[in-house]
Amino acid sequence: MYWLKSLYPEIREVLQDSIPEYWEGLRQVLGKLFEEPMLPEAALPLVACKAVNGNPKNAVHVTAALIALGVCLRIFDDLADQDKAEDLWQLVGIPRAWNYASAIHILSFEILSKAPLSSELFRQVNQYCIDAFFRIAAGQDRDLAGATRTIEDYWLTVEMKSACFVTTACAMGAMTGTDDPKLIQSCGVFGHHLGFALQIFNDMESIWQPKGVTDLQQGKVTLPLLYGLQVNHPRRDELHSIVMANEIASRENRIKDILDQIDTRSFLIWAALKEREQAIAAIQICPNIEGRQALEAYITGMFGDIDTLL
Numbered sequence: 001m002y003w004l005k006s007l008y009p010e011i012r013e014v015l016q017d018s019i020p021e022y023w024e025g026l027r028q029v030l031g032k033l034f035e036e037p038m039l040p041e042a043a044l045p046l047v048a049c050k051a052v053n054g055n056p057k058n059a060v061h062v063t064a065a066l067i068a069l070g071v072c073l074r075i076f077d078d079l080a081d082q083d084k085a086e087d088l089w090q091l092v093g094i095p096r097a098w099n100y101a102s103a104i105h106i107l108s109f110e111i112l113s114k115a116p117l118s119s120e121l122f123r124q125v126n127q128y129c130i131d132a133f134f135r136i137a138a139g140q141d142r143d144l145a146g147a148t149r150t151i152e153d154y155w156l157t158v159e160m161k162s163a164c165f166v167t168t169a170c171a172m173g174a175m176t177g178t179d180d181p182k183l184i185q186s187c188g189v190f191g192h193h194l195g196f197a198l199q200i201f202n203d204m205e206s207i208w209q210p211k212g213v214t215d216l217q218q219g220k221v222t223l224p225l226l227y228g229l230q231v232n233h234p235r236r237d238e239l240h241s242i243v244m245a246n247e248i249a250s251r252e253n254r255i256k257d258i259l260d261q262i263d264t265r266s267f268l269i270w271a272a273l274k275e276r277e278q279a280i281a282a283i284q285i286c287p288n289i290e291g292r293q294a295l296e297a298y299i300t301g302m303f304g305d306i307d308t309l310l
Contacts, residue, residue, distance in 0.1 A: 026103060170190055187286070
């Protein structure tokens with residue numbers, strides 16, 4: 001995978017050169033992007049490009065733009081949740097964090113505008129990115145409005161808010177390597193299922209291994225809780241009463257006990273494995289074996305000991 005890591009310095013250079021010289025504060029906010037290791041999602045557009053038999057160097061600017069967009073979305077998400085002490089808003093204040101996020105959003109399109117793409121390909125890639133941001137913002141709005149109360153609501157919100165970014169990273173990378181719509185779609189479908197698997201693990205971690213305030217402490221209804229509300233078990237009515245009374249935060253420990261009793265984590269791992277299965281199936285038409293295997297390794301690696309889980 002030397003070819004992949006060899007492109008990271010070019011991505012960092014593109015990012016650094018796009019920051020206005022007069023704004024040292026923005027450079028500091030983005031400082032971690034210029035250090036090792038590179039963000040894991042940086043590999044996705046590069047590997048997707050290779051998987052469709054493209055030259056990954058053609059995806060460098062697209063990758064840099066998507067990294068900036070991802071940072072922007074994380075800052076917005078952190079501002080909404082305000083559940084971790086080390087977040088940017090804690091360091092610079094909420095107004096400045098909003099300002100930085102907005103600036104980084106513009107930075108992503110600034111980077112994209114300088115990509116060495118044909119005018120037609122730039123138009124397609126740029127429009128794809130715009131459409132994706134609107135869809136992600138709509139998903140974020142659903143989340144903020146508390147519109148996730150059923151399994152169907154959950155999948156729609158995740159598809160729009162979380163999976164859409166990963167879908168975009170894979171599809172836009174493929175677009176720099178081919179004009180075959182079937183290959184581009186296959187990489188997008190891979191990203192779609194990868195995004196769902198990542199969100200499932202995120203939901204599990206946010207309850208049982210949180211890095212800050214748990215989802216339950218915030219009163220959020222995510223997949224683990226929805227599973228407990230849907231599957232048949234002796235405590236389902238009790239769980240439903242807790243949710244209807246808006247007592248999720250105050251009854252966190254009881255909810256976790258119930259979810260453990262019905263082996264919720266095993267269900268979540270099974271659901272993530274099903275997403276992995278569909279993701280790998282989607283890219284079997286990709287012609288480049290090395291690129292395809294790299295995508296497969298990306299989604300398999302997130303599970304750790306896959307044989308034990310299976």
